[in-house]
Amino acid sequence: MVKITDVARHAGVSPSTVSYALSGKRPISEETRQRVEDSIRELGYRPHAGARALASSRSNVLALVVPLRAGIHVPVVMQFAVSVVTAARRHDHDVLLLTQEEGEEGLRRVADTALVDALIVMDVQLHDRRLPLLRGLDRPSVLIGFPAEPAGLTCIDLDFKAAGELCVEHLAGLGHRVIGLVGSPPEVYVRETGFAQRVVQGFTAAADRNGLSSSVHPCEADPAAARQIAEQLLRERPALTGVVVHNEPILEPLIDAFEALGLRVPGDLSVTAICPDELAGRVRVPVTSIAIPAAEVGAGSVELLMKKLGGAPVPQATLLPPRLTLRASTRPRP
Amino acid sequence: MVKITDVARHAGVSPSTVSYALSGKRPISEETRQRVEDSIRELGYRPHAGARALASSRSNVLALVVPLRAGIHVPVVMQFAVSVVTAARRHDHDVLLLTQEEGEEGLRRVADTALVDALIVMDVQLHDRRLPLLRGLDRPSVLIGFPAEPAGLTCIDLDFKAAGELCVEHLAGLGHRVIGLVGSPPEVYVRETGFAQRVVQGFTAAADRNGLSSSVHPCEADPAAARQIAEQLLRERPALTGVVVHNEPILEPLIDAFEALGLRVPGDLSVTAICPDELAGRVRVPVTSIAIPAAEVGAGSVELLMKKLGGAPVPQATLLPPRLTLRASTRPRP
């Protein structure tokens, strides 16, 4: 193994000069820097990560905690992970993969052993058990998702309230006057990740603002429930012409159910959804939708961490603006 | 930060004794060991990962390279990753996540900087550009998948040949005499990962062995192609009663196409597939299938690496036996 002293000898300088030439933490003449770089290339030198971490108390590794719970949309998680890795590499950092299964102990372990410099935690629950730990850790962290009490933490996510609003604005802009939100299963509104509530807030606020008649319908995640909701809507709100769906598994079944009841999408009924693009695009009638901007969230969380590691202040909450992708499922009210 | 000398002082022993008590590399009396452990707990000691890595030249970190290419089934990748992490933790190792995008340079980097002790590479191509590098690296590696020339490497994967055979045996056992394989797109058989060929080999061999009439049909991954294949099969092989599908995206469209042509599954036609359970289970007619045993492969690759790190010899090839899950799509020939 070639080490820094080898490079130093080869370049005719001291080891510290090599180090400074590499890190740029002290001025080095252009000429020596060049010589050092040549030696490095020639000898194929790579600084030993452990030695570096020990001496500098920086490992240049970030921890990423990925969720395992059922009901998580896996491709989206993977998108997060990939964008985190890519963004981290841009800052000369690597990513250590942790599963949620490891829990608090795992977080404490990688932080306390100085294996990682900072942590990214995905799929944060409203009352996540890891929050006190993260607050107390001596290493910075960023949460993807918002807990009930984000004080003392740094969080980033899609602005779900704005997403709810945007769906409504879109429908309102197309002239729809009576709309409904078909939401997540009831239990999601109680515990879980809190984004569900925020969609409802945005939906309701925007509907009121636009003078629309609106209603909200939590729905279990199975086709039978979807059919039932469809029938109910038809019966109770016959003037309905716009629907917002925030419940991935039933998006397609719900559309099927409406069509089975004689409502054409988008002819009689416009449908928008908040769901991964991948899903919205492969439904029989491609659905106008707002996606989770996984790549942006992942990259954003890394940027936040880098700022924190650099000692810069960061906002406590970062809300990414929703973007609506137009597809075939919405059109002006007949 | 509490360090090993603090523990040593607290327990009234030397630092080396603490180290030995922790690693077990030298005998330590039960009594001192107990005292050391108590001190560790009381002080909340965690060995510094970097220092440990530097002194022992072991980082206790494995690299996992995940694929990004289109056409990769993401949930399966995630299953691999999770099982690798879980298995690694059982051996007191962590997992560094690399994307394929980093390429050879990334592998070299994490290996040469001693960031990782060993590497797991997923989605290995027949003529993977990384192979020479992996052969030359001073760190052990395991490939998930088989390249054309596996000499000097350690590979693990589902035994795709046996999977092809098992599908045929199953159909033969049900009395089917005329069967077809609907395979991956033609280009997959040329370059790519090579498992496609192996399925064909197994399929053909088992069909011949059982005296069945068989045919193989590569198929593009879109519904139109599926319909075309269905029509072609019906026309050219009217006695066909069994089909093996090795092409995830068209599994459902193909069944739809058969039914549209008046063939009921499994009434008139038995269908088996090689595909993730998740897909096989959610098709309208749940499909009898052989899954990629992602969890086993992931865990197996870690076990292989641990053996290699321990200096033990490991087989060059590890083929996991296929397992057939019976579902609704196959039944005895009428």
Next chain:
DNA sequence: GGGGGTCGTCGAAGCGCTTCGACGGGGGAA
């Protein structure tokens, strides 16, 4: 009863890097 092992522990030497203080030399200001 003495020699040879083994057991349990210690001290010290490093692992390869970063960083701090120091220092010579040259340029600018006075």
Next chain:
DNA sequence: TTCCCCCGTCGAAGCGCTTCGACGACCCCC
């Protein structure tokens, strides 16, 4: 011309851990 300061470089001191050799103490066997 002198003084000061900054630029560019060096040497040395660690960072916190593992590991090697050494060394009593004790036991066993002949």
